[in-house]
Amino acid sequence: MLEVIDLEVRYGSIAAVKGIRFSVAPGALATLLGANGAGKSSTLLAIAGALPVAKGKILFDGVDVTGKKPEQMVQAGLAMVPETRDVFPDLTVDENLRLGAYTRLRDKSGVASDRERLFALFPRLQERKEQAAGTLSGGEQQMLVIARAMMARPKVLLLDEPSLGLAPVVVDQLFAMIAELKALGTTILLVEQNATKALQVADSAFVLRQGKIATEGRASDIAARQDLNALYLGGGM
Ligand SMILES: Nc1ncnc2c1ncn2[C@@H]1O[C@H](COP(=O)(O)OP(=O)(O)OP(=O)(O)O)[C@@H](O)[C@H]1O
Ligand SMILES: [Mg+2]
Numbered sequence: 001m002l003e004v005i006d007l008e009v010r011y012g013s014i015a016a017v018k019g020i021r022f023s024v025a026p027g028a029l030a031t032l033l034g035a036n037g038a039g040k041s042s043t044l045l046a047i048a049g050a051l052p053v054a055k056g057k058i059l060f061d062g063v064d065v066t067g068k069k070p071e072q073m074v075q076a077g078l079a080m081v082p083e084t085r086d087v088f089p090d091l092t093v094d095e096n097l098r099l100g101a102y103t104r105l106r107d108k109s110g111v112a113s114d115r116e117r118l119f120a121l122f123p124r125l126q127e128r129k130e131q132a133a134g135t136l137s138g139g140e141q142q143m144l145v146i147a148r149a150m151m152a153r154p155k156v157l158l159l160d161e162p163s164l165g166l167a168p169v170v171v172d173q174l175f176a177m178i179a180e181l182k183a184l185g186t187t188i189l190l191v192e193q194n195a196t197k198a199l200q201v202a203d204s205a206f207v208l209r210q211g212k213i214a215t216e217g218r219a220s221d222i223a224a225r226q227d228l229n230a231l232y233l234g235g236g237m
Helices: 040-047 070-076 093-099 108-121 123-127 138-150 168-183 195-201 219-223 228-233
Strands: 002-011 014-024 029-034 055-060 078-081 156-160 187-192 204-209 212-218
Touching: 002 040, 014 029, 014 040, 014 055, 014 187, 014 204, 014 212, 029 040, 029 195, 040 078, 040 156, 040 187, 070 078, 078 138, 093 108, 093 138, 108 123, 108 138, 108 168, 123 138, 138 156, 138 168, 168 187, 168 195, 187 195, 195 219, 204 219, 212 219
Parallel strands: 029 187, 029 204, 078 156, 156 187
Antiparallel strands: 002 014, 002 055, 204 212
């Protein structure tokens, strides 16, 4: 579904991602782990078309999408929840959700049924659907940006550290929802610092270190490694 081939991402003369290769099968959940500055967000942004690809290729559903613009990637079926997780603060929860479907507004019945489905999945959002999004708690805002991304009916969902800053009980709920999105058939690439949680929901894992893939494998195998923390936290960034 998603294939990243020898991807290199640069900020000026500095290479943040130094030729990485990985793929995510249709309906699978892959997690990209690594320390601060390892190149995780840069990888997601390049896939989403928000950063230029210095070298290498990105294939989406078998099609070469290298160099496409973010809006073209959205049209192709990609949705990304960036680290910044911005809601439209003055709009209600419901209005935020509807905006997520802007690429398919003509599909009125589809949009309505997706909205119902997402409210069933995120009951806290349903209870607060008329509330201004800016007044939601951090965890609720995080649920809203994920639900809004799902309103585009993406084939592939990129999540950048969705659990960051959330209380443990909310983190548990969030991961339960990510597992449900996977069960609905969405292909997911999940960037996380919470490796333990990410490896519980993922099929496969890639550990980035200093812009390169240091380790990869089945999530259960990576989770079983005693040296997991040292794998990516060791040796600095
Ligand atoms: N706009 C930028 N200009 C210059 N360098 C950047 C820029 N954005 C990121 N970098 C550098 O690229 C490298 C990778 O950053 P990136 O944000 O991809 O890391 P990350 O793995 O997402 O880290 P974190 O876990 O802290 O979010 C870092 O060394 C960072 O300083
Ligand atoms: Mg990041």
